[in-house]
Amino acid sequence: MIRKNQGFLTKLYMITDFAFxxxxxxxxxWIKFESGWLLFHNPLPIEIYAIWSIIYGLIAVAVGVMLSMYSPKRKKRFADEFMKIFQTHFIGMFILLSFMFYVKEINISRGYLAxxxxxNVAFIILYRYFLKKSLKHFREKGYNRQFVLIVGAGTLGKRFFKNLKQYPELGYEVIGFLDDYQQWDEIEARRLKPILGSVSDLHKVLNEKLVDEVVLALPLNAHHLYPEIIAACEKAGVRTLIIPDFFDYLPARPLFDNFAGMPMINVRDIPLDLAANRLFKRAFDIVFSLVAIILTLPVMIGIYxxxxxxxxxxxxxxxxxxxxNRRNFYMYKFRSMKPLPEGATDTGWTVENDPRRTKFGSFLRKTSLDELPQFFNVLFGHMSVVGPRPERPYYVEQFKEEIPKYxxxxxxxxxxxxxxxxxxxRGDTSIEERIKHDIFYIENWSILFDIKIILRTIRNGFKNAY
Structure with missing residues (x-):
């Protein structure tokens, strides 16, 4: 029922946003004018505020439509929705204030507006978060399913099928494959869905079975079949998705751009390349590092x-x-080891029970309190609160030759x-695994992801540090 009524769900989202x-x-x-918690002076009648709230609700919903906030969200991350909610209400409030200025409405309380x-933002974020969690739960139980047909039963198609099984919360079920050449052996027949026919049987399968999306997972030498396949899907009203045979070279969330009138795939799309994202992250870093320095100042004095x-x-x-951008800087730490002899260079890894540590330094490293001065690095712009850990130039030169994408x-x-x-x-662990995690972070950055990492770090502590 839900699967067949995406239009109804979109309207329901809009009505619910307006209600919140x-x-x-x-x-x-109530908080501003009735609770007695805040001082106020001669408020306008509540009817005036209600009219402006209704106007703002209509503006916010309209802006949300323009920003695609009500498009299907099954495949999307909540972090993307989180940012759109902020954008919608920022733009909506700007439009409201402009309209109020135009009609010379100057008596609305600024404290009330804040x-x-x-x-507004808190309610909509919370209800959408819990709704997304609830829908994921029901999809894992088998409700609200969408059905997928995979065209191509080769390596690419089988890999997509196995990956999709790892995300039951998305609510997708593969009904089978189409392929001109592949046949399953007994083991594959038990693990995978059946091959329903050849690619030329697509019309018949779309007519006989309930299919919501067709995923094209064909090798490069079969790309000439795409026009016919896409035309058949569009005729049947079925969405078509294409997995490029060279997807291993693409980022986790590739960006399509237009260059000289031709669509192009950006091989390394980085959210922090956008000025707005960089500004947002930098503001977060400054506020967080200032608060951290103030809160830990007594601890830092004790360590000193x-x-x-x-x-x-x-x-x-x-x-x-x-x-x-490969620029060198000096990272600060509380000293936890004996000073190096004059003329010696520090190119060794720290190891467990390192004899260079002082007794007090062992405690600092075990608790990671030696890292506290790095909040000043963040404040000065050398570092961020969250990001890939920096390495010494000596090892960067070594790793860039040995580790792909380092x-x-x-x-x-x-x-x-x-x-x-x-x-x-952290510490004496796989550099390759660290780089995989770092690249995933870089390609999937969001402020919510940063907060998740901070909370996870606080909860788990810094492990594997010597």
């Missing part, structure tokens, strides 16, 4: 005294690292913690 906007109005009115906007009283040498250890990590600012570190990949 009016709920935000009532709650903001509370109203906070509740502890290092001074237990060992000779500087309190802050500065080490050259490679950062954004240098991709330098497209963004390095971080105090990262997706790799929050998954336990």
């Amino acid at each position: 906007i009016q709920l935000a109005f009532l709650l903001a009115w 509370i109203y906007m906070i509740f 005294l502890g290092i001074r009283l237990t060992s000779q040498g500087p309190v802050i250890f500065k080490q050259e690292r490679v950062g954004l 240098m991709v990590k330098h497209h963004v600012r390095p971080g105090i913690t990262g997706w790799a570190q929050s998954n336990g990949l």
Whole structure:
């Protein structure tokens, strides 16, 4: 029922958004003018505020339609929806204020508008988050399914089928394959869906079976069949998706662009290449690092005294690292090891029970308190709170020759913690696995992803650190 009524669901989303906007109005009115918590002076009648809330609700829904906030979301990440909600209400409030200025409505409380906007965004984010979680739960149970036909039973098609089985929350079920040459052996026949016929049988299968989407997983030498296949799908009203045979070279979320009138695939699309995303992340870094420095200042003073009283040498250890766009910077740490002899170079890994550590330094490294000065690196713009961990120039030169895609990590600012570190990949762990996690983070960045990594790091602590 739900699968057949996407238009109804879209209207329901719009009505629900509008209803939550009016709920935000009532709650903001009560807090500002009725609760007694805040001072106010001669408010306008509630009817005036209600009219403006209705106008804003219509504006927000209209902006949401223009930003595709009500398009199908089954395949989309909640982080993308999260950003669209912010964009919708930012633009909506700008339009509302412009309209109020035009009609010379200057008596609406600014404090009320601030509370109203906070509740608008919070309510819609929360209800959409819980709705998405609920739909995922029902899809995992077998409800609200959509049916997929895979054209191509070769390596590409089988790989897509196996990957799709790992995401039952998406609610997709493969009904079978079409292929001109492949046949299953007994083991594959038990693990995979049946081959329903050849590619030329597509018309018949679409007429006889319920199919929502056709996935083309054909090799390069069969691409001449695409026009006929796509035409058949469009005639049957079925959506068509294409998996390029060279998808291993593409990022996790490829970007299609237009160059000289031709569609192009951006091989390395990075969300932080967008100025708005960089600004948003930088603002988050500044606020977070300032709060962290203020909260941990007593701890840092205690560490300063502890290092001074237990060992000779500087309190802050500065080490050259490679950062954004391959530019070198000095990363700060509380010194946890004995100072290097004059003229010696630091090119060795830290190992378990490292004899170079001081007694107090062992405690600092075990608790990762030696990392606290890096919040100043964040404040100065050398680093981010979340990002790939920076490495020393000596090892960067070595790894870039040995590990594919190693240098991709330098497209963004390095971080105090990262997706790799929050998954336990720190210290003497696989560099290849760390790079895979770093590239996944770079290609899938969102502010929600950053918050998730921070919370995961706090919960799990820094593991595998010597």
